[in-house]
Amino acid sequence: MSSTFKKWTTTPLENLLISLESGSRPRGGVRGIPNGIPSIGGEHLTYKGTFDFTSIKYVPKEFANNMNKGRIQKDDILIVKDGATTGKTAFVDEYFPFKDAVVNEHVFICRPSKFIEPKFLFRFLTSKEGQERILENFQGSAQGGINLSFAPNTEVPFPPFNEQRRIVAKLEKLLHKVDACKERLEKIPLILKRFRQSVLAAACSGRLTADWREKNPIIEPAIKLLASITERRRTAYETALRASSREGNRKPRKIFPDEPPSVESADVDLPETWTVTNVDFLAHVTKLAGFEYTKHITLLDQGDVPVVRAQNVQMGRFVPENLKYIMKDVSNFLDRSQLHGREILMVFIGAGTGNVCMAPKKGRWHLAPNVAKIDVDGANSHYLLLYLQSPIGFFYTTSWIKATAQPSLSMKTIRKIVVHLPPLEEQQEIVRRLKELFEKADEIEERYKKAKAFVDRLTQSILAKTFRGELVPQDPNDEPASVLLERIREEQSKIKTDIKIKTKRRVKK
Incomplete structure (x- = not known):
């Protein structure tokens, strides 16, 4: 010694x-x-x-x-x-x-x-x-x-025995403080989760931007936005129809409804300038078909194009881990399920059903089974993404989940999800405000992680000091x-x- x-x-x-x-x-x-x-x-x-x-x-x-x-x-x-x-x-x-x-x-x-x-x-x-x-x-x-x-x-x-007692007495005090600190820190993730859900709920009910509407009273209501989207799509389709007729091609397929839908929603008091619609009107929803996967797809550990699987789609964030790949020629052939960085991705089968995130923007990606892509047209895709994460949006989503051993949604039921839609300018303002609030929450979360890592090491640091004989002074009379x-x-x-x-x-x- x-x-x-x-x-x-x-x-x-x-x-x-x-x-x-x-x-x-x-x-x-x-x-x-x-x-x-x-x-x-x-x-x-x-x-x-x-x-x-x-x-x-x-x-x-x-x-x-x-x-x-x-x-x-x-x-x-x-x-x-x-x-x-x-x-x-x-x-x-x-x-x-x-x-x-x-x-x-x-x-x-x-x-x-x-x-x-x-x-x-x-x-x-x-x-x-x-x-x-x-x-x-x-x-x-x-x-x-x-x-x-x-x-x-x-x-x-x-x-010595008396020193053991002094060590235990001081250790218990110190470790009690560490445990109390851990307990307080452990509450932070739940507080942040509730904060994010609270601001999403406020955003998707109009409460978050009530002051903005007061300052911007002359804004085209969302019902007119739906009408202008309908007219733009009708004009574009008629143009495509004439072109196909001149060239002797097959009649183009309609991918959007002809008119805004009549939608029943929950009893929610929305601002006068807002309206209620559904995903089907706002976006084109599709997936990698089962027969396409069976006939053409072989998932590889290495390849040209990474595929997005359900495990990569977490609520609100894309997680590029444990990736699988397909070859470029397969992705070219199955162009309908290619990703372009603008789509919302939604898990439609399994434990993560209802999870949504934006498609990755960097590089080329492709859909795998169990994930649908929601290609938004006419609305702000980031607003729709946030809405689908909100308590009311998630409620509408999960209300369509089949009550079977494995949760699932069909493309038809995803299209039926009700959407509370503000005017386009207000959608942009909501996205801006939520971005600021979430960045603050993310900053707190990072500080929490650093604090937790420090506190997690603290117990062992105290114990190491203890058994080096440095925690309490030695008594020559022991x-x-x-x-x-x-x-x-x-x-x-x-x-x-x-x-x-x-x-x-x-x-x-």
Whole structure:
């Protein structure tokens, strides 16, 4: 030990315990046993050093009474002994909810000597250094674990008893503050989510831009916007019809309705200049057809054109991860499902049904199955995207989802989604204001992430400082840890002798 640790020592974990044991379960397991004595497994320990009893299991009382090992006591330290969470550690304090409980065969009970401060040992075993020392004893494959030999092989820094108490007292205060900080930080994502939904709701009901309408009273109402869109499309179609007739080509297909639809919407009080329409009137909705995918598409790990799958479309953002590709000639042939950076993308089948984002602008992209493209005409595509993310827009979307094992929408039902439409100028103002508000929310979210990363590291930083002997000052009057270890050895020897005597008495009986 360095001079900093004049009265500290280092000793194997087994020298600090009066018992190291595991439990068991009845043959056939514990499934279907509705009550009895709680049986604690690795799944009940958390990485915070506490317990999660959301799904508690039991062993019969008679079975528990016959268990020679594995009964939990106050101040016990529990450690997962096998599987993916090997080393996960929890402490049984005065708030442990069960008067009588046992561990199963996947958990070790480490019972500290009465001559040490149990929380000191617990905190070391949950530290980065302690976890590393435990896992140095891991044996086997991913489903391997540790056995009883981990205790003699796990070295523990060991200070005088009074210093342990001072360390625990200060640690508890510091870690309580860290935990309180974590709790406050954990509320921020929900606050930001509610903020974004609140401003979207205000935007898509007209409340966000009430002041703008007062300053801009002479604005063409949205109902006239629909009429001008209809007239423009009619003129364009008639022109295309005459051209096809002159050239002897097939009659062009209409992709939009002839007239604005009559739409039933929820009872929402919209501004007078707004109107109600649907996606079908505002956009052309299409997808990669099933037969096109089956006949022409082979998804590749490398290729010319990346495809957009459902997992890439998160609510409000495009996530370019785990990409698959198709060849350029296939994309050229299936031109109807090419993407051009202006479309809204919507997941129409699976867990993310209703998720929307803008198509990526950079590079060339193509649709994969399960994602529809909504090519907006005459309205502001960014307004429609925001509307579909809003509470009212998402309500209209999900109202069409089929109630089956796998959620889904058809192109027909996507077209039926009701849209609250403001005048074009107000759509632009809404997009501008929401952009500013969301940028502020994004800035707060980035600050939150940095703060969370710092706080997440703080516990381990404090523990590292603790076990370097730097958390509290040493007291020259403290009894050296080596003397304390001798007392523990005497305690362990006495316990072993008592066990032998009890065993002989049972044999004689």
